[in-house]
Every structure is written in structure tokens, then in C-alpha cells.
Amino acid sequence: MDNIFSKKVEGIEISGIRKFFNKVAEYPGAISLTLGEPDFKIPKEVKEAMKNAIDEDKTTYTPNAGILELRTAISQYLLKDSIRYSENEICITVGGSEALLCAFNALINEGDKVLIPTVAYPAYESCAKLVGAEILTYKLKEDFSIDMDSIREIIKKEHPKLLVVSFPSNPTGAVMTKLQRDELYSIVRDEDILIISDEIYSAISFENHYSISQYDDIKDKVILVSGFSKMFSMTGIRIGYICASESILKEVVKVHQYNVSCAPSIGQYGALAGLKEALYHCEIIKNEFKIRRDYVYGRLKAMGLEVELPKGAFYILPSIRKFNLTSEEFCNKLLQNKKVAIVPGSAFGIGGEGYIRISYCYSTENLKKALDSLEEFIKELTN
Incomplete structure (x- = not known):
């Protein structure tokens, strides 16, 4: 060959x-x-829950989308930020990284255009390349906030299928303000475009956390990615999640199923204990x-x-x-x-x-x- x-x-x-x-x-x-x-x-409550999961033989496959108790707990946790997803709109993944790649695989066809910020976490561009997307980039301002004029111009001219946003941001540390969220909503609402919002650092926000996911009327356009690696210091346990409307999530779960079957059961029980007992x-x-x-x-x-x-x-x-x-x-x-x-x-x-x-x-x-x-x-x- x-x-x-x-x-x-x-x-x-x-x-x-x-x-x-x-x-x-x-x-x-x-x-x-x-x-x-x-x-x-890792918080002691999370450790104990994972140990108990082993002792109680909770080491078998879980449902593809993850254990119901954890999906329900995530749904309740997100409500504190006025983000509304039911347990049927949430899938537990092997970290936020798998969630991202599942979303790209489920949504993007060869040649589809994906709009990514520059600067940005490098996985966005790599995921887009792996699925054969055409990559477009949009500018950030000097303070690393979104340049909305740049986005408007590219959407009107290039008609990308998918827009990626990430706040709080790796690598800039920027967050999305209420004004920025509302302005982005006014763009997305009237355009034929999907959004992946990577919010893996949402628990480490020194100011109020605003998210495009807070708008219920564009839920069929928004895919939220997050996880527990940073918030519970459990990077190696690899538990993340993806939220989307049921029609989108159904397709994402197909990719997730053939990729990994399900996220590790022990880690899921650890994350559940974290949400219930260790938010401190x-x-x-x-x-x-x-x-x-x-x-x-x-x-x-x-x-x-x-x-x-x-x-x-x-x-x-x-x-x-x-x-x-x-x-x-x-x-x-x-x-x-x-x-x-x-x-x-x-x-x-x-x-x-x-x-x-x-x-x-x-x-x-x-x-x-x-x-x-x-x-x-x-x-x-x-x-």
C-alpha cells in the first residue's frame, strides 16, 4: 500500500x-x-461513591445515555443557571472530549462549514477536520469577547452549518456577558445555524455565568457540552455530558453507542455523588x-x-x-x-x-x- x-x-x-x-x-x-x-x-464523597460502586458490583454496562439518576441530577443542577434540559435530553460521555467528537460526527457531513473562534481550544478544529468539515474562523476582540460583526459577516457570506462558542474560555479565561449572550441570540434566532456551546469550565466562573443555552426557544439549535473533570478535580475519571433536544440527542447517542457503548459506570456514580453531596x-x-x-x-x-x-x-x-x-x-x-x-x-x-x-x-x-x-x-x- x-x-x-x-x-x-x-x-x-x-x-x-x-x-x-x-x-x-x-x-x-x-x-x-x-x-x-x-x-x-477528588472530593471524599466522590471517592467513596466510586469505591461503593465497585463493592456493590455496579460495574456492568449502563444505558447508552448513562444512568438515569445522574442525568436527572444534571438536569436539576443546570436549572441553577436557568438552563433547562430534561433527563431525556442528556447523554453521559467519556469526558467532554468524547461529547465534542460525538456531536461533530452526528451533525457534520463532508464539506459542511464549521465556524470556530480564533483563539480556541485546539480540539474544535481537529474534530472538524476528522469529520471532513471546511473550517472557518471568526475573530475575537482585544478583550477576547466575540466579535459579533465578524460572525454576522461570515454567516451571511458563507452560511456555515455549525458555530462553536466556548465560555468560560480555554485559553483566554473570558466569559460571556449578558449583553454578548443576548446579541448572539439575536443572530442565531434568525439564521439557519447550529451551535455547540462548550461550557466545561462553567463551575469556575468568577462572574455570573451566561450561556446561549439559557434560551428555550432555540433549543433545537443548541448543543451544550460540559462535564465533571474540572469541577470535581476528576480529570482521569473521564465523565462528561452532552445536552440537546431529543431529536438531536437521538443521533448523537448513536455515535456514542458505537464509539464507547457507555461512559464508565463507576465514574458515573462518582459524578452523581459529587452533584448531590460535594458542590461545596x-x-x-x-x-x-x-x-x-x-x-x-x-x-x-x-x-x-x-x-x-x-x-x-x-x-x-x-x-x-x-x-x-x-x-x-x-x-x-x-x-x-x-x-x-x-x-x-x-x-x-x-x-x-x-x-x-x-x-x-x-x-x-x-x-x-x-x-x-x-x-x-x-x-x-x-x-
Whole structure:
């Protein structure tokens, strides 16, 4: 055979986030601020529920869409943000990542146009490429909010089938304001377009959380993706969920069924206990992340970097354009010279060039060490 690989797979690359995380092993003693891996432990209630699930032999297949109790608990949890989905409009997935890929597979035909923000989490573009979509990008403003004029113009001209939004945002930390939500609604309501709203960081929002999913009259256009990796510090347990109208979810569940059959039963019972007994954990980590955010933001400003104050998630995206280095050159030099790993903005699309992403979900001690080294590096560059 001349070529045994799928062109769609060959057309994507390993995430730039993982690329720099993997490089850390080459530099013993290096500090990594690359991954979105909270340094908190899983709440004891979640741990006990998973242990009990094993002891009680709850280790068999669950329904494809997940256990009813968890879907009901998610439905009730979302109501606090005025988001209304019944248990029959929710499917439990193997993390938010599987939810995204299931949605793309269920909705997109070869050649369909998908509209993705730049900057954005790299999985959106990779998922779109895997299903053969044509990728379009829309701009963000300087404060990383949506440029609504950019969206309007592209929709009118290109007629994309699907629009992706993500708030709170990885990598920018931006959230959707009420004004932005209402403006986006006025666009979507009158256009023939679907929306995937990735809200995996919704529990870590330092301001009010607004979502396009809060509008009931466009439910047949909106697919909500979220999960428990960040809110209960259970990244390796891999439990996410997808919400959509029953007509859409029915097709999504087909993909999910043939992909994984069902999400891990033990993790589902853990997530259920989290929603019922451990929501206090979300407040603890949110308060701690806010302290870390303020510390990192203050340090970066003191270094003379242009940077927006994040309103959610646990990432910050300062500009390094004034140093006349590409973001990858900057991050490579920082790792080689100071043994600090961060992620180049180019990993998040064309709009990310000229920025670096710092994850502040690490200990204050490591943040201080890393920022001290970054400050030294910047002084050397300046001099």
C-alpha cells in the first residue's frame, strides 16, 4: 500500500498543549504550567461513591445515555443557571472530549462549514477536520469577547452549518456577558445555524455565568457540552455530558453507542455523588483559583506584559508580541533557558500567535518559582 493512513487523520497534529507538556521530560526539574490539571484531590464523597460502586458490583454496562439518576441530577443542577434540559435530553460521555467528537460526527457531513473562534481550544478544529468539515474562523476582540460583526459577516457570506462558542474560555479565561449572550441570540434566532456551546469550565466562573443555552426557544439549535473533570478535580475519571433536544440527542447517542457503548459506570456514580453531596468543592476551588489568578495577573502586569484579567476557568493569555519572537520560539527559549514550560498561543489557532498561555491551576509555590524565572527571562530579552 502506498498510504495506509486516513488523510483526515494525517491532516491533524498532536495538540500544542501536549507537545510542550511532553517536552518537560527532556529538562529534569522543569516546572510545567501547561495542562488544565487542577492540583486539588477528588472530593471524599466522590471517592467513596466510586469505591461503593465497585463493592456493590455496579460495574456492568449502563444505558447508552448513562444512568438515569445522574442525568436527572444534571438536569436539576443546570436549572441553577436557568438552563433547562430534561433527563431525556442528556447523554453521559467519556469526558467532554468524547461529547465534542460525538456531536461533530452526528451533525457534520463532508464539506459542511464549521465556524470556530480564533483563539480556541485546539480540539474544535481537529474534530472538524476528522469529520471532513471546511473550517472557518471568526475573530475575537482585544478583550477576547466575540466579535459579533465578524460572525454576522461570515454567516451571511458563507452560511456555515455549525458555530462553536466556548465560555468560560480555554485559553483566554473570558466569559460571556449578558449583553454578548443576548446579541448572539439575536443572530442565531434568525439564521439557519447550529451551535455547540462548550461550557466545561462553567463551575469556575468568577462572574455570573451566561450561556446561549439559557434560551428555550432555540433549543433545537443548541448543543451544550460540559462535564465533571474540572469541577470535581476528576480529570482521569473521564465523565462528561452532552445536552440537546431529543431529536438531536437521538443521533448523537448513536455515535456514542458505537464509539464507547457507555461512559464508565463507576465514574458515573462518582459524578452523581459529587452533584448531590460535594458542590461545596466547586466553591473551594473557585475561591483558590481566584487568589491564584490575581497573583499571576499582578506578576505579569508588573513584568510589563499586556494581559487581560481572566473572568473564569484557570488560564491567562498574556501578549509577547513586543519581543519579536513567535510564541513557539518564546516558549522553547523559556523552557531551554529557565526550565519553565508554558504553551505557545499558536497552539490555539492563527489568532493565538503573539500570545502565551499560562495555566494557574498549579500550586502557589510552583507558580511563584515559574513566574520568578519568567521575569528573569523577560529581563534578559529586554536587555
